[in-house]
Amino acid sequence: MKSIKLNIGKKFNRRQFLKASGLASAALGSTGLGFFGYEAGKNPESYTGWENFEGANQSFNRKRKSVDHPTYEKIGSSQRPDARTEVIFQRRSLFMRQWKDDTGLEGLDDYLQEYYRKRPEDLDLDLYSMKELMPKMMSDSRKYRQKFILSNAWSNAMGAVSPRSTNEPPEKSDFPSRRRFGGPTEPEKMKSPELTSNLIKKIAHELGSTLVGIAKLNPDWVYLYPMRGRGFEQDKPIDVPKHWEYAVVVGTPMSWDPMYANPNYGTSNDAYSRSRIIAYRLASFIKQLGYAARPHTPGTSYDLMVPPILIDAGLGEQGRPSIVITPELGNNFRPAIVTTNLPLNPDKPIDFGVQRFCKTCKICAENCPSGAISFGGKVEVRGYLRYQVDTAKCLNFWNSTLGSMGCRLCVAVCPYTRKANWLHKTALKVSMNDPTGVSDWALTGLQKRFYPGPDPQKYYMPSLGGENASYREPPWWLKAEDFIEF
DSSP: OOEEEOSSOOOEHHHHHHHHHHHHHHHHHHGGGGGHHHHHHHGGGGSTTGGGGTTOOOOOOOGGGGOOOOSSOOOSSOOOOOOOHHHHHHHHHHHHHHTTTTTTTSSSOOOHHHHHOOOOOHHHHHHHHIIIHHHHHHHHHHHHHHGGHHHHHHHHHHHHHSSSSSSHHHHHHSSSOGGGGGSSSSOOOOSHHHHHHHHHHHHHHTTOOOOOEEOOGGGGGBBBBOOOTSSSSSOOOOOOTTTOOEEEEEEEOOHHHHHHHHTOOOSSSHHHHHHHOOOOHHHHHHHHHTTOOEBBBBBBOOOBSHHHHHHTSOEEETTSSSSEBBTTTTTOOOEEEEEEOOOOOOOOOOOHHHHHHHHHHOOHHHHOOOOOOOOOOOOETTEEOOOBBBBBHHHHHTTTTTSSSSHHHHHHHHHTTTOSSSHHHHHHHHTTTOTTTTHHHHHHHHHHHHHHHOGGGSSGGGTTOOOOSSOOOOOOOOGGGGOOOO
């Protein structure tokens, strides 16, 4: 069959060309749907990664059932509770530390003595717990521990909102501390890397991660010299620990409406804090299986470069602004990484057309007020070909606005960074399945027509000749003028 030569330098047979042309035509015809796509994007159900944070579940009409007085009854003089005695967890802890059989009640603090004399039944229950229940629980925990390894690891991980210590060398901080109730110090024997990977991904999602990927860690991505406060000698090159075998990538998006109102109303801190806690908890879970784990979290607690690891883990491709673009979230994704020696099954990288799209789109470069994002092609950076961003220009613009610290305009304006409505999903499918690149041109035009931004110079603060502009109007709850007297 005769083939057709296109300018993009690839050959397609007639059937492939007709199919590609049809997809491109569909993209061109979709411009009339821009308004409806914009409206669909306002639906909280399309706020990928934030669906449960929009108040939609609080659907009960409370105004209809509002009353003038609380439904509890006050029948006497009120008295504030004493947390030392009436909070059971506090009282039991104090009791178990102070009780001695030879001194009995007299050996306790005065307030505990007073409490137990008024409520001797609680003294009996607390003694029963200390003398009978706890010893039996510790004994049975050793005997039946295998059955509840995951449930205990899950429960304990949920309380790990900060790392035990990342200010120590990895050889110390990454490994599990003393196990509860005399559990074994050796790692648990996992059945297979495939099953373990499925487990870790499920746990990460349960911990709140929107996307999860696994990569075999490439030592090229580890910093040559460390950041401060990571347990390494500052002036000594990092010797990549052997137990950093795999990298588990987790993360969440920034809140969608403020993100579109960058640079003044968005923030990375919302996603940063959630991603940090997810990584801390996942590291805790892995350690309780007996394996090493080290969280690398936003914004300065990393020992490695994050974007290439996301690529290796199959979450997306690095785009023109150097940020990784994912199919689900565009580049509205703030990742954290956990390095571990837990045997895992790495994911494969993906190619959904970002390299081709970013070559011609350039919307992020056009909207970058500082000129930090290049209009040119890729350059060699430490042996790899990639787009290079002028980070000094970028950071300088952070100090040229009056709203939330930072900029994030390259996230807000990216055509891939759209809420998960039907139009965005259709456009993404068309683009990634069109080898001609015609639909990329059409979709870029659609973006510029329906989502135009201000002149980039207007983003600056007034003293630098700007107007404090934002890419989009801020959400109602961030408009200070509506709530605060100026």
